[in-house]
Amino acid sequence: MAKEGRGRQQRVTQEKKRNVDQDKKSVADQKREFQARYAEEHQLGEGGCGAVFAGYRIEDRFPVAIKHIPKNKVYCKVADESGKKLSVEVAIMVKLAGEAEGSVGISAPVSLLEWFDLGKELILVLERPVPxxxxxxxxxxxxxxxxxxxxxxxxxxxxxxxxxxxxxxxxxxxxxxxxxxxxxxxxxxxxxxxxxxxxxxxxxxxxxxxxxxxxxxxxxxxxxxxxxxxxxxxxxxxxx
The missing domain is CATH 1.10.510.10 (Transferase(Phosphotransferase) domain 1)
Incomplete structure (x- = not known):
């Protein structure tokens, strides 16, 4: 159990660092990382801001929800510390994840695991409660x-x-x-x-x-x- 706990904590720390450093990577690098770490399955739903698909983390088959948000459907933005405009959804999910480290499966809001900027769209990888x-x-x-x-x-x-x-x-x-x-x-x-x-x-x-x-x-x-x-x-x- 202790080993499993350390592994989970290490993964959370890695994901937190990825969320902070994501805008420093190229679109091609982010796309490769997403495809290497996650498998996308059937569509769960679609709304005014994008579509959500079921999926899982390849490393441990942890169930995730993968949200695709076209850049032209990012209606709300906020400036980060450098003045760069960022999707408010991403900013808020990163804030929640940062303030409640290790909150996957615990907090009421579903947790953001990672996010990727693929140029024309954002991809948010979120915890998917099952069932x-x-x-x-x-x-x-x-x-x-x-x-x-x-x-x-x-x-x-x-x-x-x-x-x-x-x-x-x-x-x-x-x-x-x-x-x-x-x-x-x-x-x-x-x-x-x-x-x-x-x-x-x-x-x-x-x-x-x-x-x-x-x-x-x-x-x-x-x-x-x-x-x-x-x-x-x-x-x-x-x-x-």
């Missing part, structure tokens, strides 16, 4: 409604996870059924949060005027504003 389904499928498998006890367990974990992100000045901005995984390997459901593609770093007392996320998963006030905007646009077009 797990998203919240929508979990509800469908449980008769489309959850018992109060199960709902309380899931909601408590979700609130705790969001609060922890807030304490780290991170706002997910797209929490919905498809982005909440439920691990089903035990009697108690366990919440994992995925897809930080629209997330951002939070600054105290900042005002955020641009809506990100799925409008149909937003609060009533946001939905009301959206409907009013659409009606105004329709009226303008009708007049013209």
């Amino acid at each position: 797990a389904v998203d919240l929508q499928k979990y509800k469908a498998e449980n008769g489309r409604t959850l018992t109060e006890d199960k709902a309380k367990v899931i909601l408590k974990q979700l609130v705790d996870a969001v609060k922890e992100l807030e304490d780290k000045h991170i706002f997910h901005r797209d929490i919905k059924g498809q982005n909440i995984l439920i691990e089903t390997g035990s009697d108690v459901p366990r919440v994992r949060i995925i897809d930080f593609g629209l997330s951002c770093f939070v600054k105290q007392r900042s005002l955020y005027r641009i809506f990100y996320g799925n409008i149909f998963c937003s609060c009533f006030s946001q939905m009301e504003q959206f409907v009013s905007f659409v009606l105004e646009e329709i009226a303008i077009v009708s007049v013209c």
Whole structure:
């Protein structure tokens, strides 16, 4: 067990260093490294920011999720210490991985293992909890409604996870059924949060005027504003 623990710690340290040094490598080198370390399998899903595939780490067949993000779908960016623009999703996942070293399988947000910049696209290699389904499928498998006890367990974990992100000045901005995984390997459901593609770093007392996320998963006030905007646009077009 001690040897296994040391091996895991060494791997985490290596992955952390790779995440920091990744932008210093050429596209060709990064592509070779990705292909040498990971095997990609079937597609798991696709959204507005990219597509996700199942896969595994060749070294130990550790299950991973491989997310392909075209550069033209990187909607949110942040400047790093050198002033270079970086995908906010990458920056946040690297920050979470750096602050919780050895958190693979432990933290509520799934862990970033490595990322690669292949020129026209980014590839994020993420932890893939197994077995797990998203919240929508979990509800469908449980008769489309959850018992109060199960709902309380899931909601408590979700609130705790969001609060922890807030304490780290991170706002997910797209929490919905498809982005909440439920691990089903035990009697108690366990919440994992995925897809930080629209997330951002939070600054105290900042005002955020641009809506990100799925409008149909937003609060009533946001939905009301959206409907009013659409009606105004329709009226303008009708007049013209």
